[in-house]
Amino acid sequence: MTVETLLEKLIAFPVLGGEPNLDIINWIKEYVEGYGVSTTLVFNEKKDKASLHCRIGPAVDGGVILSGHTDVIPVEGQDWKTDPFKLVDKGDGKLYARGSCDMKGFIACCLAVLPKMIKSNLKVPIYFAFSYDEEIGCLGAPELIESIQSTYIETPQYAIIGEPTMLQPIIGQKGIYILDITINGSAGHSSRIKQEVSAVHEAARLTMWAEENMQSRIDLNKLDVRFDPPHSSLHVGIIKGGIAPNIIADKAFLTLDIRSIPQDNALDIFKELKMYCQNRERELRPIFPEFKITLKENHPPVPPLNTDENDDVVALLRNITGNHEWSTVSYASEAGQFAKAGFRTIICGPGSIEQAHRANEFISKDQLHKGVLMIKQLVKELENPNS
Structure with a gap:
């Protein structure tokens, strides 16, 4: 599937923060397992919500977690010009829908590059980590992180949280x-x-x-x-x-x-x-x-993020994005939770935070394709040199 088709599929699940998300998480599970990758679901107490994680590549220490959330914020009271839960292409280079930018666009990029990950001879693994209820308090991430740490004997090294940053590396959050x-x-x-x-x-x-x-x-x-x-x-x-x-x-x-x-x-x-x-x-x-x-x-x-500008994860993001400028943000995300758990963490994803949480949210096609390119470059960076 193309990244646009994947995004269209994800948008069609109108899962708001606090609501059950099993429809979208099971769709992602089926898609990922269709490529022969085993997944783990981390359920809430009521069993009506779940996060998902999986490992692509060798069972060795190191590797990179690609993380995003499956929930979005409500649209009630906002002046939408299109159906917010249908991806709309107006021909202006933008794709409109709730969650297109924050942050199903990043998840679509991850899923679009999955076939390339499978075929590549990775020297260290790539992990997917997709959560629930981020929008109402980053509630799903702690148990998701705990499950990652208990499921794999091997330890991931880095975490990239794909919040919309126009693909600029973000090393700090409040x-x-x-x-x-x-x-x-x-x-x-x-x-x-x-x-x-x-x-x-x-x-x-x-x-x-x-x-x-x-x-x-x-x-x-x-x-x-x-x-x-x-x-x-x-x-x-x-x-x-x-x-x-x-x-x-x-x-x-x-x-x-x-x-x-x-x-x-x-x-x-x-x-x-x-x-x-x-x-x-x-x-x-x-x-x-x-x-x-x-x-x-x-x-x-939710803890802040405070990654040193000289950390290796910053150098990694410079290599895969071509962007040598870092910044910080005043909003909160799951990045602080991953960092507190010991992963060297950074925020970087396609789209602009200026479009998040507003009517007629969109992600540009250019940013979506650049998000795919960033993850492809990550795969290339993690490949064995002799492959």
């Missing part, structure tokens, strides 16, 4: 941790603001705490100039509370999005937040004994 915060205050007449505890006022104080915590990191020069912004960010994206202007709010809700540079630890920021909340509870419970701030995980912590 980590992410998102929290839901619920505040239980006391209702009352607005004239009694000092005799009650306003949940809305406490939500405002928490918002200012986040702003001040972020600014303190800047003031202390906790910076990494490779990123934009060059510091860990704390952002309140949702805040709700109150029912009337003359009623003290007894409930409020907000979300806190933490994006940490590699030098920071999101869990340390969480500890600082928890300490602040405990101090507020101690201070205000004499006024209202049931005052409470509850912190709940919305998006589990």
